[in-house]
Amino acid sequence: MFHKALWMRNQKLGSPAVWGIYISLFLFLPYSFFGKAQTMLTQKNDPYADAPENYYMNFHFTGADIVVFLFLIVGLAALLVGSERTTHATDLTFSLPFKRKDIFLSKWIFGVGHIITGLLINLLLCMLIVKFTILSEVTDAAFLLKFMMVVIPFSIAIFSFSLFIGTIAGNLISQLVLSGIFLFFPLGFISLIVSFLEYHGISINHNAPSTVLFNDLINSFTLPIPIIEFRYYIDLSDNSFTDFSHIPYVMLLIPLAYTILSVAFGTWLFSRTKNENNGRLLVFEKGRGFFTFGVVLCFALTFGMLGGGIFGDYDSRSLIGYYLSATIGGVLAFFMLKKLIHFRMQFGK
Amino acid sequence: MLKVNNISKTIEDSQVLDHVNITLEPGTIAGLVGRNGVGKSTLLRVIAGILDPDEGEVFFNNTDIHQNPEIKQKITYVPDSTEILKSYSVKEIVKLYDAIYEDFDVVYFYSLLDRFKLPKNKKIRTYSKGMKALFLMILSFSTKSDLIILDEPTNGLDPIVKRNILQFIIEEVSERQLCVLISTHHLEEVEKMADVLIMIKEGRIESTTSIEDAKSSFRKVQVVYKHSLPEKIEQLNNVNILNQTGRVYTLMIKGNIEATLQKMNGENPLLLEELPMTLEDIFISTLGGESHVS
Numbered sequence: 001m002f003h004k005a006l007w008m009r010n011q012k013l014g015s016p017a018v019w020g021i022y023i024s025l026f027l028f029l030p031y032s033f034f035g036k037a038q039t040m041l042t043q044k045n046d047p048y049a050d051a052p053e054n055y056y057m058n059f060h061f062t063g064a065d066i067v068v069f070l071f072l073i074v075g076l077a078a079l080l081v082g083s084e085r086t087t088h089a090t091d092l093t094f095s096l097p098f099k100r101k102d103i104f105l106s107k108w109i110f111g112v113g114h115i116i117t118g119l120l121i122n123l124l125l126c127m128l129i130v131k132f133t134i135l136s137e138v139t140d141a142a143f144l145l146k147f148m149m150v151v152i153p154f155s156i157a158i159f160s161f162s163l164f165i166g167t168i169a170g171n172l173i174s175q176l177v178l179s180g181i182f183l184f185f186p187l188g189f190i191s192l193i194v195s196f197l198e199y200h201g202i203s204i205n206h207n208a209p210s211t212v213l214f215n216d217l218i219n220s221f222t223l224p225i226p227i228i229e230f231r232y233y234i235d236l237s238d239n240s241f242t243d244f245s246h247i248p249y250v251m252l253l254i255p256l257a258y259t260i261l262s263v264a265f266g267t268w269l270f271s272r273t274k275n276e277n278n279g280r281l282l283v284f285e286k287g288r289g290f291f292t293f294g295v296v297l298c299f300a301l302t303f304g305m306l307g308g309g310i311f312g313d314y315d316s317r318s319l320i321g322y323y324l325s326a327t328i329g330g331v332l333a334f335f336m337l338k339k340l341i342h343f344r345m346q347f348g349k
Numbered sequence: 350m351l352k353v354n355n356i357s358k359t360i361e362d363s364q365v366l367d368h369v370n371i372t373l374e375p376g377t378i379a380g381l382v383g384r385n386g387v388g389k390s391t392l393l394r395v396i397a398g399i400l401d402p403d404e405g406e407v408f409f410n411n412t413d414i415h416q417n418p419e420i421k422q423k424i425t426y427v428p429d430s431t432e433i434l435k436s437y438s439v440k441e442i443v444k445l446y447d448a449i450y451e452d453f454d455v456v457y458f459y460s461l462l463d464r465f466k467l468p469k470n471k472k473i474r475t476y477s478k479g480m481k482a483l484f485l486m487i488l489s490f491s492t493k494s495d496l497i498i499l500d501e502p503t504n505g506l507d508p509i510v511k512r513n514i515l516q517f518i519i520e521e522v523s524e525r526q527l528c529v530l531i532s533t534h535h536l537e538e539v540e541k542m543a544d545v546l547i548m549i550k551e552g553r554i555e556s557t558t559s560i561e562d563a564k565s566s567f568r569k570v571q572v573v574y575k576h577s578l579p580e581k582i583e584q585l586n587n588v589n590i591l592n593q594t595g596r597v598y599t600l601m602i603k604g605n606i607e608a609t610l611q612k613m614n615g616e617n618p619l620l621l622e623e624l625p626m627t628l629e630d631i632f633i634s635t636l637g638g639e640s641h642v643s
Contacts, residue, residue: 005448012436012445091428095397096449097421275399276360276391285361347432 006098006106010080013089017076018114024068025118030125032065037133044134057237059138063151063230070224073115073159074179080107081166082175085278087347094275104167104270108263111159116152123148143232143244150247151227157255157262158183158223164262167269168287170280171345186221192301199308199322220251223258279346288341296333303329350375350528351496356395356405358388365391367552368405373545375495376526378518380539382628383549384636389532390429392549393500396530397426409496422451425489429501431481435474442473442488450492458491465513478505483514490521499531503538515542536628546628550636560628567631568602572613573620582613589634599624601634 011018036059084090093103127141162179169175181188194204205211219225226247233243269284277283282291307325311318353371357364365388373379383389394400396407398414398421406413412420434442439462447453462469465483473481482505489497503511519542522529533539539546539560546563548555556563569591572578578598582588587609592599597620602609613621 003448005445008445008448012441087432088428088430089433091394091397091399091426091430092433094399095421095424095426095428097419097424099418272401274401275394 002109003098003102003106005096006103007110009093010107010110013083014076014079014110014114017072017079020072021069021076021114021118024072025066025122026125028066028068029122030129033126033129033135034133037129037135040138041134057138058233058235059135060231060233061143061147062232063147063227066151067224067228069118070155070158070227073111073155074162074176074183076111076114077159077162077166077179078172078175080111081163082169082172085166085170085275085283086172086345088278090275090278100271100273101267104163104267105263108160108163108266111163112156115155115159119148119152119155123151138236139232139234147230147232149249149252150230153252153255153259154223154227157258160259160262160266161223164266164269167266167273168283170277170283173345174281183223186218187225188222189298190218192298192305195305195308196301199304199317199319216247216251220247220254223255226251279344281341281343292334292337292341295337296330299333300326300330303332350410351396351530352408352411353392353396354406354408356392356402356407358391358395358400358402358404360391365552366395366402369549369552369554371547371554371557373496373528373530375528376522377545378522378529378531378543379545379547380543381530381532381547381549382534382536382539382632382636383555387549387636388552389549390500393426393498393530393532397421397424397498399426423495424498425450425492425494425496426498427485427489427500427502429504431478431485431505434485435481436472438472439469446488446492450494452493454491454493458487461487461491461517464517465510479507479510482506483510486514490517493525495525495527497527497529499529499533501533502531503533503535511538518542536632540628548632548635555635563628563631564626566604566606567626567634568606568610569624569626569630570600570602570610570613571620571622571624572598572600572618574616574618579616582616585609585612591630591633601630603634 040059084093094100096103123144127144130136130139130141130144161183162175165179165182166175169178197204219229229245229247231243231245235241274283274285277285282288304322304326307328308317308319308322310325311321351371351373353369356366356369358366369388369392371379381389381392391400395402396414398407398418401415407415409420409424414420414424437445443455443458446458447455459469462484465487467476467480467484467487473484476484482502486499486502489499503514506514515538518529521527531539531543543560545557546560547557558566572582573596575596577596578590578593582600583590587603587605589601589603590598591601610621
C-alpha cells in the first residue's frame with residue numbers, strides 16, 4: 001500500500017494543492033491569529049478615548065475562515081485522480097507494477113497525511129499564539145482542541161469522498177463539479193424535497209424538536225457545514241458573553257462512516273476502472289441511466305422551486321408554475337447531459 | 350514469454366478486439382501493423398494492464414498480468430503520448446524509475462542519454478517531440494525489462510535518430526534476449542528489424558508470421574495483356590489489383606503462387622514480370638484499402 005515510488009508520483013501530481021493547503025492554513029490560522037493578537041496589543045497600548053477600559057476584550061473565530069482549505073482538499077483529490085484521467089497520465093500509472101488498490105490507497109494516504117499534518121502544525125501554532133500573546137488575557141486554547149476534533153475528521157471525510165467521486169468521474173472538471181454537488185447534496189436535496197412538499201400543501205414545522213434534530217443530522221451529513229458553522233466568540237467587556245457552537249461529538253460518527261465507505265467503494269471501483277472512458281463525464285457506462293435520472297430529477301426540482309413563485313406568491317403558491325418550471329428544468333438537463341455525457345476532455349496527446 | 354489468450358474488448362458498443370491470440374518468445378521483435386482504428390493501441394494497452402479485457406487473459410511468464418500486476422517489474426510500456434512525464438526533470442524521473450523498477454540501471458540510462466545526445470539538466474517539457482519519444486524509449490530500456498511495448502515509437506524522430514534507435518533496439522534484443530512488441534505505421538521499420546509480423550484487421554489477428562514467411566507467401570507482378578485483364582484472372586480469390594494504369598496492371602498474388610503464375614501465362618500476356626516487393630505491398634493487399642496508412 002505504501003510505496004515510495006507512488007508517494008513520489010502523488011507528490012508530483014498533487015503538489016500545487018499540497019502547497020496551497022499548507023500556505024492557506026498558515027495564512028488563515030496562525031498568521032491570522034498573530035495578526036489579531038497584534039491588533040489587540042495595539043488597541044491596548046493606544047486605547048480609544050471614549051472607551052479606554054474594554055475595547056480589546058473580545059475574540060472570535062469561525063471555521064468559515066478556512067473555507068479556502070476546504071476547496072483545496074477537493075482540488076487535491078481532483079489532481080490525484082482527475083488530472084491523470086485528463087492528461088493520459090493514467091497510461092503511465094496503470095502500466096506500473098502496482099496493484100490498482102495500492103495506487104488508490106497511496107493517493108488516500110498521501111492526501112490524508114498532508115491534511116492531518118497541515119492542520120496539526122497550524123492549529124498547534126495557533127495554540128502557542130493564544131498561550132503566549134495577549135490573546136491569553138481573553139481566551140484559552142481549549143476551543144482550538146474542539147475545532148480540531150471537528151475539522152480533522154470532516155476534512156478527511158471531504159477528501160475521501162472527493163477521491164471516491166474521482167473513481168466515478170472521468171475527468172478533472174467533472175470530478176470537481178460532482179464533488180461540489182455531492183458534498184452539498186444532503187442539504188440541497190432535502191431543501192428541494194421540502195420545497196416540493198410545501199408546494200403540494202404539506203407544511204413543515206421548522207421549529208419542532210424533531211425537525212431541529214433532523215436538521216442537525218442533515219447538516220452533519222453535508223460534510224463542509226460542521227466545519228464552516230463552527231463558531232467561537234468571546235467578549236469579556238461590559239456585556240460579557242461567550243458564543244460557542246459546534247456539533248455534538250456523536251455526529252463525528254458521520255465523517256467516520258463517510259471515510260470508511262468512500263475508501264471501501266473507491267478502492268473497489270478504482271480496481272475496476274474503465275480507463276477507455278477517461279476524459280468523459282463518467283468512467284462507467286453502467287451507471288449512466290441512473291445518473292441521468294438523478295440529474296434530471298434534481299434540475300426539475302430546482303427549477304420548480306425557483307420558478308414556482310413566478311405564477312403566485314408565498315401564501316398562494318402556483319402548482320402549475322412549479323410543474324411548468326420543473327418540466328423546463330428537466331428537459332434542459334436531459335439535453336445538456338446528452339451532449340455532456342459523450343464529450344471527452346483530454347489533453348496532452 | 351508473452352501469451353495473449355483470447356482477448357476481447359468492446360468500447361462504446363463497438364468490438365475493438367475480437368478473440369485476439371498472440372504468443373511471443375524471448376529474443377523476438379514483433380511488429381504489430383494494421384490500419385488506423387483497428388485496435389492496435391487498445392491491444393497494447395490491454396497487454397500493459399491499462400485496460401481490462403472483457404474476456405481472455407494476458408500471461409507474462411505464465412502469470413496473469415491483470416491479476417498480478419507486480420509481474421510488470423519486467424514489462425514496460427511506452428505510450429504514443431509523449432506528454433506524460435513533461436513536468437519532470439531528468440533527475441526526478443531517474444529517482445522515480447529507480448524507486449519503481451528494482452533493476453533500473455541509472456548508469457546505463459545516463460550512458461544512453463550521452464549516446465543519443467539528450468540534455469541531462471532540463472525539464473522534459475523543454476525537449477522536442479522527437480526527443481521526448483527517444484527519452485521514453487531510453488527510460489524503458491534502462492529498466493532492464495524483458496518485455497518492452499512500444500506504441501508508435503518513432504513518431505517525430507528525425508531519420509538519423511530513427512536509424513540509431515532502431516539499431517539500438519536490435520542490439521538490445523540480441524544481447525539480452527528481451528522481447529519487443531512495436532506498433533507502427535512505418536512499415537519499412539518493421540521490415541528492417543522485426544522477426545514477427547502481426548497483422549490486425551477489424552480487431553482480429555489477420556496473420557502472425559515471420560517477415561520471411563510473409564514475403565514468401567506473396568508475389569508482386571506487373572502484367573500487360575492485349576486487352577484488359579482477363580476475367581479468369583480478375584476473378585481469382587488470391588489475386589489483388591494493387592494498381593492499374595491503362596492496360597498495365599500491378600497485381601499481388603497471395604498463396605498458390607506458381608499455379609497462379611501459370612494461369613496468367615496461359616492467357617498470353619504481352620508482359621509478365623515480377624516486381625520487388627515491400628511490406629507495404631503486403632499491408633495494402635492484406636489489410637485492404639486503397640490509401641496508404643500513416
